[in-house]
Amino acid sequence: MTAVSQTATPPRSSAAGDAVPMVSIRGVGKSFGTNEVLRDIDLTVNRSEVVCLIGPSGSGKSTLLRCINFLEVYDRGEIRIEGKLVGYTEDAPRRRLSNRDLRDLRRNVGMVFQQFNLWPHMTALENVAEALVQVRGMDKAAAAAHARRMLDRVGLAAKADSYPARLSGGQQQRVAIARVIAMEPHLMLFDEPTSALDPELVGEVLQVMRDLAADGMTMVVVTHEMGFAANVADKVAFLDRGRIAAFGTPREVFHGSMEPRVQQFLQTYHERNSF
Amino acid sequence: MLDLALLVQYGPALLRGFGVTILCWGAGCLIGMVLGFVLMLLRQLPVKPLRWIIRAYIEVIRGTPFLIQLFLLYSGGPSIGLRLEATTAGILGLGLYGSAYFAEIFRAGYQAVPKGQVEAALSLGMSYGSILRRVIVPAMLVSTIPAIVNMMAILTKETVVLSIITVPELMYEMQTMAAETFATFETILGMALFYWLLVEVVSRLGRRLEARVTRFLTHASPQGSSTETATARA
Numbered sequence: 443m444t445a446v447s448q449t450a451t452p453p454r455s456s457a458a459g460d461a462v463p464m465v466s467i468r469g470v471g472k473s474f475g476t477n478e479v480l481r482d483i484d485l486t487v488n489r490s491e492v493v494c495l496i497g498p499s500g501s502g503k504s505t506l507l508r509c510i511n512f513l514e515v516y517d518r519g520e521i522r523i524e525g526k527l528v529g530y531t532e533d534a535p536r537r538r539l540s541n542r543d544l545r546d547l548r549r550n551v552g553m554v555f556q557q558f559n560l561w562p563h564m565t566a567l568e569n570v571a572e573a574l575v576q577v578r579g580m581d582k583a584a585a586a587a588h589a590r591r592m593l594d595r596v597g598l599a600a601k602a603d604s605y606p607a608r609l610s611g612g613q614q615q616r617v618a619i620a621r622v623i624a625m626e627p628h629l630m631l632f633d634e635p636t637s638a639l640d641p642e643l644v645g646e647v648l649q650v651m652r653d654l655a656a657d658g659m660t661m662v663v664v665t666h667e668m669g670f671a672a673n674v675a676d677k678v679a680f681l682d683r684g685r686i687a688a689f690g691t692p693r694e695v696f697h698g699s700m701e702p703r704v705q706q707f708l709q710t711y712h713e714r715n716s717f
Numbered sequence: 718m719l720d721l722a723l724l725v726q727y728g729p730a731l732l733r734g735f736g737v738t739i740l741c742w743g744a745g746c747l748i749g750m751v752l753g754f755v756l757m758l759l760r761q762l763p764v765k766p767l768r769w770i771i772r773a774y775i776e777v778i779r780g781t782p783f784l785i786q787l788f789l790l791y792s793g794g795p796s797i798g799l800r801l802e803a804t805t806a807g808i809l810g811l812g813l814y815g816s817a818y819f820a821e822i823f824r825a826g827y828q829a830v831p832k833g834q835v836e837a838a839l840s841l842g843m844s845y846g847s848i849l850r851r852v853i854v855p856a857m858l859v860s861t862i863p864a865i866v867n868m869m870a871i872l873t874k875e876t877v878v879l880s881i882i883t884v885p886e887l888m889y890e891m892q893t894m895a896a897e898t899f900a901t902f903e904t905i906l907g908m909a910l911f912y913w914l915l916v917e918v919v920s921r922l923g924r925r926l927e928a929r930v931t932r933f934l935t936h937a938s939p940q941g942s943s944t945e946t947a948t949a950r951a
Contacts, residue, residue, distance in 0.1 A: 511840055513836055513839065513840060541844070541845070545842045545843070545844060546842070548839065548840055548841070548842040549841065549842030551840070552840070552841075553836075553837070553840035555833055555836070555837060557831075557833050559831070559833035559834050559836065559837035560834075560837075561834055561837070561838075561851075561852055561855075561856075562834075562856075562933060562934065563855045563856065563859070563930075563933050564933075565933075572841075572843075572851060573838075573841035573842065573843060576843050576844075576847040576851065577841060577842045577843055577847075605933035605934075606933075607933060607934055618837075621837075621841070622841070625841060625842075631840075
Protein backbone atom coordinates (compact mmCIF):
# COMPACT_ATOMS: atom_id res chain seq x y z
CA MET A 443 0.00 0.00 0.00
CA THR A 444 1.17 3.46 -0.81
CA ALA A 445 1.27 5.91 2.01
CA VAL A 446 -0.92 8.91 1.46
CA SER A 447 -0.74 12.09 3.42
CA GLN A 448 -3.90 13.74 4.66
CA THR A 449 -3.66 16.68 2.36
CA ALA A 450 -3.53 16.50 -1.41
CA THR A 451 -1.48 19.63 -1.73
CA PRO A 452 2.22 19.36 -2.39
CA PRO A 453 4.63 21.21 -0.13
CA ARG A 454 4.37 24.89 -0.77
CA SER A 455 7.98 25.18 -1.77
CA SER A 456 11.22 23.34 -1.43
CA ALA A 457 14.55 25.06 -1.59
CA ALA A 458 15.80 22.88 -4.41
CA GLY A 459 12.59 22.95 -6.44
CA ASP A 460 12.11 26.69 -6.53
CA ALA A 461 14.72 27.24 -9.18
CA VAL A 462 12.86 25.16 -11.75
CA PRO A 463 9.50 26.62 -12.74
CA MET A 464 6.48 24.30 -12.50
CA VAL A 465 5.65 24.86 -16.15
CA SER A 466 7.92 26.35 -18.73
CA ILE A 467 6.58 26.86 -22.25
CA ARG A 468 9.06 28.01 -24.89
CA GLY A 469 8.25 28.81 -28.52
CA VAL A 470 5.35 26.37 -28.68
CA GLY A 471 3.43 26.15 -31.92
CA LYS A 472 0.76 23.87 -33.26
CA SER A 473 -1.13 23.57 -36.52
CA PHE A 474 -4.21 21.68 -37.60
CA GLY A 475 -3.38 21.32 -41.29
CA THR A 476 -2.71 24.83 -42.54
CA ASN A 477 -4.49 26.41 -39.59
CA GLU A 478 -1.95 27.65 -37.05
CA VAL A 479 -3.73 27.44 -33.70
CA LEU A 480 -0.73 28.20 -31.50
CA ARG A 481 2.12 30.47 -32.54
CA ASP A 482 5.33 30.91 -30.63
CA ILE A 483 3.88 30.73 -27.14
CA ASP A 484 6.14 31.55 -24.19
CA LEU A 485 4.77 31.17 -20.69
CA THR A 486 6.20 30.40 -17.28
CA VAL A 487 4.17 29.18 -14.32
CA ASN A 488 5.97 29.15 -10.99
CA ARG A 489 5.20 26.94 -8.03
CA SER A 490 1.95 27.79 -6.21
CA GLU A 491 1.03 30.31 -8.86
CA VAL A 492 -2.42 30.58 -10.39
CA VAL A 493 -2.31 31.55 -14.06
CA CYS A 494 -5.53 32.24 -15.93
CA LEU A 495 -5.75 31.94 -19.70
CA ILE A 496 -8.41 34.20 -21.11
CA GLY A 497 -9.41 35.33 -24.54
CA PRO A 498 -12.06 34.94 -27.23
CA SER A 499 -13.19 31.46 -28.25
CA GLY A 500 -10.96 29.95 -30.87
CA SER A 501 -7.95 31.83 -29.55
CA GLY A 502 -6.17 28.60 -28.61
CA LYS A 503 -6.46 28.72 -24.81
CA SER A 504 -7.89 25.22 -24.44
CA THR A 505 -5.49 23.83 -27.02
CA LEU A 506 -2.54 25.32 -25.13
CA LEU A 507 -3.83 23.89 -21.85
CA ARG A 508 -4.28 20.44 -23.40
CA CYS A 509 -0.74 20.57 -24.77
CA ILE A 510 0.59 20.89 -21.22
CA ASN A 511 -0.41 17.29 -20.39
CA PHE A 512 -0.04 16.17 -24.00
CA LEU A 513 -3.71 15.38 -24.59
CA GLU A 514 -2.99 17.57 -27.57
CA VAL A 515 0.28 17.16 -29.47
CA TYR A 516 2.33 20.31 -30.04
CA ASP A 517 4.52 20.47 -33.12
CA ARG A 518 7.12 23.11 -32.31
CA GLY A 519 8.92 24.43 -29.26
CA GLU A 520 8.97 22.75 -25.89
CA ILE A 521 6.88 22.44 -22.76
CA ARG A 522 8.54 21.40 -19.53
CA ILE A 523 6.91 20.42 -16.28
CA GLU A 524 9.32 20.59 -13.35
CA GLY A 525 12.09 20.52 -15.93
CA LYS A 526 10.85 17.39 -17.71
CA LEU A 527 10.06 17.71 -21.39
CA VAL A 528 6.41 16.94 -22.08
CA GLY A 529 5.55 14.32 -24.68
CA TYR A 530 8.98 13.93 -26.26
CA THR A 531 12.36 12.43 -25.49
CA GLU A 532 15.36 14.70 -24.92
CA ASP A 533 17.15 13.26 -27.96
CA ALA A 534 17.65 15.21 -31.14
CA PRO A 535 15.70 14.66 -33.31
CA ARG A 536 13.15 14.18 -30.59
CA ARG A 537 10.86 11.19 -30.57
CA ARG A 538 7.50 10.68 -28.93
CA LEU A 539 7.63 9.62 -25.32
CA SER A 540 6.62 6.02 -24.65
CA ASN A 541 3.18 5.51 -23.19
CA ARG A 542 4.72 4.49 -19.89
CA ASP A 543 6.80 7.66 -19.58
CA LEU A 544 3.82 9.75 -20.62
CA ARG A 545 1.74 8.15 -17.88
CA ASP A 546 4.45 8.86 -15.30
CA LEU A 547 4.39 12.49 -16.33
CA ARG A 548 0.60 12.76 -16.33
CA ARG A 549 0.06 11.32 -12.90
CA ASN A 550 1.52 14.52 -11.41
CA VAL A 551 -0.67 16.75 -13.55
CA GLY A 552 -4.38 16.83 -12.80
CA MET A 553 -6.97 18.02 -15.28
CA VAL A 554 -10.50 19.28 -14.75
CA PHE A 555 -12.72 19.38 -17.82
CA GLN A 556 -15.58 21.58 -18.94
CA GLN A 557 -17.88 18.55 -19.23
CA PHE A 558 -16.70 17.03 -15.89
CA ASN A 559 -16.08 13.68 -17.61
CA LEU A 560 -16.98 11.57 -14.62
CA TRP A 561 -17.43 7.89 -15.37
CA PRO A 562 -21.21 7.44 -15.22
CA HIS A 563 -21.15 3.78 -14.18
CA MET A 564 -19.20 4.54 -11.00
CA THR A 565 -20.41 6.28 -7.87
CA ALA A 566 -18.78 9.53 -6.79
CA LEU A 567 -16.57 7.58 -4.41
CA GLU A 568 -15.61 5.02 -7.04
CA ASN A 569 -14.77 7.80 -9.48
CA VAL A 570 -12.34 9.29 -6.99
CA ALA A 571 -10.89 5.94 -5.88
CA GLU A 572 -10.41 4.49 -9.37
CA ALA A 573 -7.05 6.00 -10.29
CA LEU A 574 -5.76 5.48 -6.74
CA VAL A 575 -6.17 1.75 -7.30
CA GLN A 576 -5.29 1.58 -11.00
CA VAL A 577 -2.43 4.06 -11.08
CA ARG A 578 -1.13 4.35 -7.53
CA GLY A 579 -1.66 0.68 -6.75
CA MET A 580 -3.43 1.37 -3.45
CA ASP A 581 -5.59 -1.40 -2.04
CA LYS A 582 -9.31 -0.86 -2.36
CA ALA A 583 -10.06 -0.08 1.28
CA ALA A 584 -7.30 2.50 1.57
CA ALA A 585 -8.31 4.07 -1.75
CA ALA A 586 -11.94 4.30 -0.61
CA ALA A 587 -10.93 5.91 2.69
CA HIS A 588 -8.71 8.42 0.92
CA ALA A 589 -11.42 9.11 -1.67
CA ARG A 590 -13.91 9.78 1.11
CA ARG A 591 -11.58 12.40 2.61
CA MET A 592 -11.24 14.07 -0.78
CA LEU A 593 -15.01 14.18 -1.25
CA ASP A 594 -15.25 15.70 2.20
CA ARG A 595 -12.77 18.36 1.15
CA VAL A 596 -15.04 19.46 -1.70
CA GLY A 597 -18.10 19.28 0.58
CA LEU A 598 -19.61 16.14 -0.93
CA ALA A 599 -19.05 13.45 1.67
CA ALA A 600 -22.81 12.89 1.78
CA LYS A 601 -22.92 12.11 -1.95
CA ALA A 602 -20.21 9.44 -1.93
CA ASP A 603 -22.57 6.69 -3.03
CA SER A 604 -24.45 8.69 -5.65
CA TYR A 605 -23.99 8.06 -9.34
CA PRO A 606 -23.09 11.13 -11.42
CA ALA A 607 -26.54 11.15 -13.04
CA ARG A 608 -27.98 11.93 -9.59
CA LEU A 609 -25.69 14.90 -9.04
CA SER A 610 -26.04 18.49 -10.19
CA GLY A 611 -23.45 19.91 -12.56
CA GLY A 612 -21.73 21.76 -9.75
CA GLN A 613 -21.55 18.62 -7.65
CA GLN A 614 -20.23 16.62 -10.58
CA GLN A 615 -17.49 19.15 -11.15
CA ARG A 616 -16.54 19.07 -7.48
CA VAL A 617 -16.32 15.27 -7.65
CA ALA A 618 -14.10 15.69 -10.71
CA ILE A 619 -11.88 18.02 -8.70
CA ALA A 620 -11.79 15.54 -5.82
CA ARG A 621 -10.80 12.83 -8.30
CA VAL A 622 -7.84 14.96 -9.34
CA ILE A 623 -6.64 16.14 -5.93
CA ALA A 624 -6.79 12.57 -4.63
CA MET A 625 -3.79 11.89 -6.86
CA GLU A 626 -1.87 14.69 -5.14
CA PRO A 627 -0.86 16.40 -8.38
CA HIS A 628 1.89 18.99 -8.46
CA LEU A 629 -0.05 20.97 -11.02
CA MET A 630 -3.72 21.28 -11.91
CA LEU A 631 -5.13 22.26 -15.28
CA PHE A 632 -8.69 23.58 -15.52
CA ASP A 633 -10.38 23.70 -18.92
CA GLU A 634 -13.32 26.10 -18.58
CA PRO A 635 -14.47 24.33 -15.41
CA THR A 636 -17.60 26.42 -14.96
CA SER A 637 -18.68 26.97 -18.56
CA ALA A 638 -21.10 24.04 -18.63
CA LEU A 639 -22.76 25.00 -15.35
CA ASP A 640 -25.99 26.79 -14.63
CA PRO A 641 -25.12 30.26 -13.34
CA GLU A 642 -26.25 29.50 -9.79
CA LEU A 643 -23.88 26.52 -9.59
CA VAL A 644 -20.76 28.37 -10.71
CA GLY A 645 -20.04 29.77 -7.25
CA GLU A 646 -19.61 26.44 -5.47
CA VAL A 647 -17.01 25.28 -8.00
CA LEU A 648 -15.11 28.57 -7.93
CA GLN A 649 -15.07 28.38 -4.13
CA VAL A 650 -13.40 24.97 -4.22
CA MET A 651 -10.86 26.36 -6.70
CA ARG A 652 -10.18 29.35 -4.45
CA ASP A 653 -9.56 26.99 -1.54
CA LEU A 654 -7.08 25.03 -3.65
CA ALA A 655 -5.28 28.21 -4.66
CA ALA A 656 -5.13 29.30 -1.03
CA ASP A 657 -3.57 25.94 -0.14
CA GLY A 658 -0.78 26.64 -2.58
CA MET A 659 -1.80 24.48 -5.53
CA THR A 660 -0.21 25.48 -8.83
CA MET A 661 -3.06 26.03 -11.27
CA VAL A 662 -3.47 26.92 -14.93
CA VAL A 663 -7.06 27.88 -15.59
CA VAL A 664 -8.80 28.52 -18.88
CA THR A 665 -11.80 30.57 -17.89
CA HIS A 666 -14.42 33.08 -18.89
CA GLU A 667 -14.92 34.04 -15.24
CA MET A 668 -13.18 37.40 -15.25
CA GLY A 669 -14.01 37.90 -11.59
CA PHE A 670 -12.13 34.74 -10.67
CA ALA A 671 -9.20 35.77 -12.87
CA ALA A 672 -9.10 39.23 -11.33
CA ASN A 673 -9.32 38.07 -7.72
CA VAL A 674 -7.50 34.75 -7.61
CA ALA A 675 -4.96 34.71 -10.43
CA ASP A 676 -1.36 35.74 -9.89
CA LYS A 677 -0.92 36.15 -13.63
CA VAL A 678 -3.29 36.47 -16.54
CA ALA A 679 -2.45 35.60 -20.13
CA PHE A 680 -4.70 36.97 -22.83
CA LEU A 681 -4.65 34.83 -25.95
CA ASP A 682 -5.75 35.96 -29.35
CA ARG A 683 -5.44 33.97 -32.58
CA GLY A 684 -2.91 31.59 -31.09
CA ARG A 685 -0.63 34.22 -29.55
CA ILE A 686 -0.28 35.63 -26.08
CA ALA A 687 -1.34 39.20 -26.74
CA ALA A 688 -1.04 40.40 -23.15
CA PHE A 689 0.48 38.94 -20.01
CA GLY A 690 0.88 40.22 -16.48
CA THR A 691 -0.86 40.54 -13.15
CA PRO A 692 -4.64 40.82 -13.37
CA ARG A 693 -4.33 44.54 -12.68
CA GLU A 694 -1.83 45.00 -15.49
CA VAL A 695 -3.90 43.07 -18.00
CA PHE A 696 -7.38 44.26 -17.04
CA HIS A 697 -6.58 47.88 -16.30
CA GLY A 698 -3.19 48.66 -17.78
CA SER A 699 -3.20 46.90 -21.12
CA MET A 700 -3.19 49.18 -24.12
CA GLU A 701 -3.66 46.20 -26.39
CA PRO A 702 -6.84 47.01 -28.37
CA ARG A 703 -7.96 43.40 -28.58
CA VAL A 704 -7.87 43.08 -24.78
CA GLN A 705 -9.88 46.29 -24.49
CA GLN A 706 -12.40 45.04 -27.00
CA PHE A 707 -12.69 41.63 -25.34
CA LEU A 708 -13.28 43.16 -21.92
CA GLN A 709 -15.77 45.61 -23.38
CA THR A 710 -17.78 42.77 -24.91
CA TYR A 711 -17.55 40.83 -21.65
CA HIS A 712 -18.90 43.74 -19.62
CA GLU A 713 -21.74 44.34 -22.03
CA ARG A 714 -22.76 40.71 -21.97
CA ASN A 715 -22.69 40.59 -18.19
CA SER A 716 -24.53 43.79 -17.44
CA PHE A 717 -28.27 44.08 -17.58
CA MET B 718 -55.61 -35.05 -37.19
CA LEU B 719 -53.04 -33.43 -34.93
CA ASP B 720 -51.10 -36.10 -33.04
CA LEU B 721 -49.27 -34.39 -30.22
CA ALA B 722 -48.45 -37.76 -28.70
CA LEU B 723 -45.72 -37.97 -31.30
CA LEU B 724 -43.95 -35.08 -29.64
CA VAL B 725 -44.01 -37.04 -26.39
CA GLN B 726 -42.83 -40.20 -28.10
CA TYR B 727 -39.91 -38.39 -29.67
CA GLY B 728 -39.42 -36.28 -26.56
CA PRO B 729 -36.03 -37.64 -25.45
CA ALA B 730 -34.55 -37.27 -28.93
CA LEU B 731 -35.96 -33.78 -29.30
CA LEU B 732 -34.66 -32.70 -25.91
CA ARG B 733 -31.24 -34.07 -26.77
CA GLY B 734 -31.42 -32.11 -30.01
CA PHE B 735 -32.50 -29.02 -28.13
CA GLY B 736 -29.52 -29.48 -25.82
CA VAL B 737 -27.15 -29.65 -28.78
CA THR B 738 -28.80 -26.55 -30.25
CA ILE B 739 -28.25 -24.65 -27.01
CA LEU B 740 -24.67 -25.88 -26.78
CA CYS B 741 -23.86 -24.85 -30.36
CA TRP B 742 -25.61 -21.55 -29.92
CA GLY B 743 -23.97 -20.73 -26.59
CA ALA B 744 -20.49 -21.73 -27.68
CA GLY B 745 -20.96 -20.03 -31.04
CA CYS B 746 -22.07 -16.79 -29.38
CA LEU B 747 -19.12 -16.90 -27.01
CA ILE B 748 -16.60 -17.46 -29.81
CA GLY B 749 -18.32 -14.82 -31.92
CA MET B 750 -18.22 -12.22 -29.16
CA VAL B 751 -14.63 -12.88 -28.10
CA LEU B 752 -13.41 -12.94 -31.70
CA GLY B 753 -15.56 -9.95 -32.60
CA PHE B 754 -14.14 -7.97 -29.69
CA VAL B 755 -10.57 -8.84 -30.66
CA LEU B 756 -11.25 -7.90 -34.29
CA MET B 757 -12.71 -4.59 -33.17
CA LEU B 758 -9.65 -3.85 -31.03
CA LEU B 759 -7.21 -4.80 -33.77
CA ARG B 760 -9.10 -2.53 -36.10
CA GLN B 761 -8.31 0.40 -33.81
CA LEU B 762 -4.57 -0.10 -34.31
CA PRO B 763 -2.98 2.33 -36.74
CA VAL B 764 -1.87 -0.48 -39.06
CA LYS B 765 -3.55 -0.06 -42.42
CA PRO B 766 -3.07 -3.57 -43.91
CA LEU B 767 -4.51 -5.08 -40.75
CA ARG B 768 -7.55 -2.85 -41.02
CA TRP B 769 -8.10 -3.86 -44.64
CA ILE B 770 -7.85 -7.55 -43.84
CA ILE B 771 -10.36 -7.25 -41.01
CA ARG B 772 -12.70 -5.19 -43.13
CA ALA B 773 -12.50 -7.72 -45.95
CA TYR B 774 -13.19 -10.55 -43.50
CA ILE B 775 -16.25 -8.79 -42.16
CA GLU B 776 -17.51 -7.96 -45.64
CA VAL B 777 -17.12 -11.54 -46.87
CA ILE B 778 -18.87 -13.02 -43.83
CA ARG B 779 -21.70 -10.55 -44.00
CA GLY B 780 -21.99 -10.78 -47.76
CA THR B 781 -22.35 -14.56 -48.08
CA PRO B 782 -25.00 -16.94 -46.73
CA PHE B 783 -24.16 -18.78 -43.54
CA LEU B 784 -25.02 -22.05 -45.27
CA ILE B 785 -22.23 -21.58 -47.80
CA GLN B 786 -19.71 -20.59 -45.12
CA LEU B 787 -20.59 -23.70 -43.18
CA PHE B 788 -20.22 -25.94 -46.24
CA LEU B 789 -16.85 -24.38 -47.01
CA LEU B 790 -15.67 -25.01 -43.48
CA TYR B 791 -17.00 -28.55 -43.14
CA SER B 792 -16.75 -29.96 -46.66
CA GLY B 793 -14.06 -27.69 -48.07
CA GLY B 794 -11.93 -27.77 -44.92
CA PRO B 795 -10.42 -31.24 -45.51
CA SER B 796 -8.93 -30.10 -48.82
CA ILE B 797 -6.72 -27.70 -46.84
CA GLY B 798 -6.14 -30.25 -44.11
CA LEU B 799 -8.85 -28.99 -41.79
CA ARG B 800 -10.87 -32.00 -40.72
CA LEU B 801 -13.55 -31.14 -38.20
CA GLU B 802 -16.31 -33.09 -36.54
CA ALA B 803 -19.75 -31.89 -37.53
CA THR B 804 -20.53 -30.33 -34.15
CA THR B 805 -17.12 -28.68 -33.86
CA ALA B 806 -17.46 -27.31 -37.38
CA GLY B 807 -20.95 -26.10 -36.55
CA ILE B 808 -19.82 -24.25 -33.41
CA LEU B 809 -16.78 -22.77 -35.13
CA GLY B 810 -18.83 -21.77 -38.16
CA LEU B 811 -21.44 -20.10 -36.01
CA GLY B 812 -18.68 -18.33 -34.07
CA LEU B 813 -16.97 -17.03 -37.21
CA TYR B 814 -20.29 -15.95 -38.68
CA GLY B 815 -21.27 -14.13 -35.47
CA SER B 816 -17.86 -12.53 -35.03
CA ALA B 817 -18.30 -10.31 -38.08
CA TYR B 818 -21.57 -8.94 -36.75
CA PHE B 819 -20.33 -8.64 -33.18
CA ALA B 820 -17.21 -6.82 -34.40
CA GLU B 821 -19.44 -4.22 -36.04
CA ILE B 822 -21.66 -3.91 -32.98
CA PHE B 823 -18.62 -3.45 -30.76
CA ARG B 824 -17.06 -0.96 -33.15
CA ALA B 825 -20.16 1.20 -32.96
CA GLY B 826 -20.10 0.87 -29.17
CA TYR B 827 -16.41 1.75 -29.00
CA GLN B 828 -16.89 4.85 -31.10
CA ALA B 829 -19.83 5.92 -28.96
CA VAL B 830 -17.76 6.04 -25.76
CA PRO B 831 -17.56 9.75 -24.91
CA LYS B 832 -14.03 10.91 -25.67
CA GLY B 833 -13.91 12.96 -22.50
CA GLN B 834 -14.29 9.89 -20.30
CA VAL B 835 -11.19 8.41 -21.90
CA GLU B 836 -9.30 11.70 -21.68
CA ALA B 837 -10.11 11.97 -17.99
CA ALA B 838 -8.61 8.53 -17.47
CA LEU B 839 -5.55 9.37 -19.59
CA SER B 840 -4.98 12.59 -17.68
CA LEU B 841 -4.94 10.63 -14.42
CA GLY B 842 -2.17 8.43 -15.80
CA MET B 843 -4.24 5.29 -16.38
CA SER B 844 -2.88 2.72 -18.83
CA TYR B 845 -4.80 1.71 -21.97
CA GLY B 846 -5.50 -1.69 -20.46
CA SER B 847 -7.03 -0.15 -17.35
CA ILE B 848 -9.00 2.34 -19.41
CA LEU B 849 -10.33 -0.42 -21.64
CA ARG B 850 -11.43 -2.59 -18.73
CA ARG B 851 -12.68 0.08 -16.37
CA VAL B 852 -14.01 2.83 -18.63
CA ILE B 853 -14.51 1.76 -22.24
CA VAL B 854 -16.05 -1.71 -21.87
CA PRO B 855 -18.60 -0.66 -19.21
CA ALA B 856 -19.62 2.29 -21.37
CA MET B 857 -19.83 0.03 -24.43
CA LEU B 858 -22.06 -2.44 -22.60
CA VAL B 859 -24.63 0.24 -22.00
CA SER B 860 -24.91 1.23 -25.63
CA THR B 861 -24.54 -2.20 -27.22
CA ILE B 862 -26.56 -4.61 -25.06
CA PRO B 863 -29.74 -4.30 -27.14
CA ALA B 864 -27.79 -5.00 -30.34
CA ILE B 865 -25.88 -7.88 -28.71
CA VAL B 866 -29.09 -9.51 -27.49
CA ASN B 867 -30.64 -9.01 -30.91
CA MET B 868 -27.70 -10.73 -32.59
CA MET B 869 -27.86 -13.58 -30.09
CA ALA B 870 -31.54 -14.06 -30.91
CA ILE B 871 -30.71 -14.15 -34.62
CA LEU B 872 -28.02 -16.74 -33.97
CA THR B 873 -30.47 -19.07 -32.17
CA LYS B 874 -32.28 -19.38 -35.46
CA GLU B 875 -29.13 -19.73 -37.55
CA THR B 876 -28.40 -22.95 -35.64
CA VAL B 877 -30.98 -24.75 -37.82
CA VAL B 878 -28.50 -24.55 -40.67
CA LEU B 879 -26.16 -26.86 -38.73
CA SER B 880 -28.53 -29.76 -39.42
CA ILE B 881 -27.34 -29.70 -43.02
CA ILE B 882 -23.85 -30.78 -41.99
CA THR B 883 -25.43 -33.50 -39.76
CA VAL B 884 -25.00 -31.81 -36.40
CA PRO B 885 -27.56 -33.68 -34.24
CA GLU B 886 -29.29 -30.54 -33.07
CA LEU B 887 -33.00 -29.85 -32.82
CA MET B 888 -33.68 -29.34 -36.51
CA TYR B 889 -31.86 -32.54 -37.33
CA GLU B 890 -33.87 -34.54 -34.78
CA MET B 891 -37.07 -32.94 -35.98
CA GLN B 892 -36.32 -33.91 -39.55
CA THR B 893 -35.67 -37.47 -38.44
CA MET B 894 -39.00 -37.47 -36.67
CA ALA B 895 -40.77 -36.09 -39.71
CA ALA B 896 -39.14 -38.63 -41.99
CA GLU B 897 -40.10 -41.52 -39.77
CA THR B 898 -43.67 -40.49 -38.99
CA PHE B 899 -44.68 -38.26 -41.93
CA ALA B 900 -46.12 -35.94 -39.26
CA THR B 901 -44.94 -32.76 -40.95
CA PHE B 902 -47.29 -30.37 -39.24
CA GLU B 903 -46.54 -31.60 -35.71
CA THR B 904 -42.83 -31.38 -36.43
CA ILE B 905 -42.98 -27.83 -37.67
CA LEU B 906 -45.21 -26.81 -34.79
CA GLY B 907 -42.89 -28.41 -32.26
CA MET B 908 -39.89 -26.78 -33.81
CA ALA B 909 -41.45 -23.32 -33.78
CA LEU B 910 -42.27 -23.79 -30.10
CA PHE B 911 -38.74 -24.77 -29.16
CA TYR B 912 -37.07 -21.88 -30.98
CA TRP B 913 -39.62 -19.41 -29.75
CA LEU B 914 -38.96 -20.59 -26.21
CA LEU B 915 -35.22 -20.11 -26.65
CA VAL B 916 -35.53 -16.65 -28.16
CA GLU B 917 -37.99 -15.64 -25.46
CA VAL B 918 -35.57 -16.69 -22.73
CA VAL B 919 -32.71 -14.86 -24.43
CA SER B 920 -34.62 -11.63 -24.79
CA ARG B 921 -35.88 -11.75 -21.23
CA LEU B 922 -32.38 -12.26 -19.92
CA GLY B 923 -31.25 -9.47 -22.21
CA ARG B 924 -33.79 -7.06 -20.79
CA ARG B 925 -32.69 -7.91 -17.27
CA LEU B 926 -29.06 -7.43 -18.16
CA GLU B 927 -29.86 -4.13 -19.82
CA ALA B 928 -31.69 -2.92 -16.74
CA ARG B 929 -28.72 -3.98 -14.66
CA VAL B 930 -25.98 -2.25 -16.62
CA THR B 931 -27.98 0.95 -17.03
CA ARG B 932 -29.25 1.23 -13.48
CA PHE B 933 -26.94 4.17 -12.78
CA LEU B 934 -28.41 6.19 -15.62
CA THR B 935 -31.50 7.29 -13.71
CA HIS B 936 -32.11 10.94 -14.26
CA ALA B 937 -30.74 13.50 -11.87
CA SER B 938 -33.13 14.19 -9.06
CA PRO B 939 -34.11 17.81 -8.52
CA GLN B 940 -33.02 17.59 -4.89
CA GLY B 941 -29.41 17.96 -3.95
CA SER B 942 -27.88 21.06 -5.44
CA SER B 943 -29.16 23.68 -3.04
CA THR B 944 -28.35 21.87 0.22
CA GLU B 945 -24.98 20.77 -1.07
CA THR B 946 -24.05 24.27 -2.10
CA ALA B 947 -24.53 25.37 1.46
CA THR B 948 -22.23 22.60 2.70
CA ALA B 949 -19.51 23.51 0.24
CA ARG B 950 -19.50 27.11 1.28
CA ALA B 951 -19.62 26.37 4.97
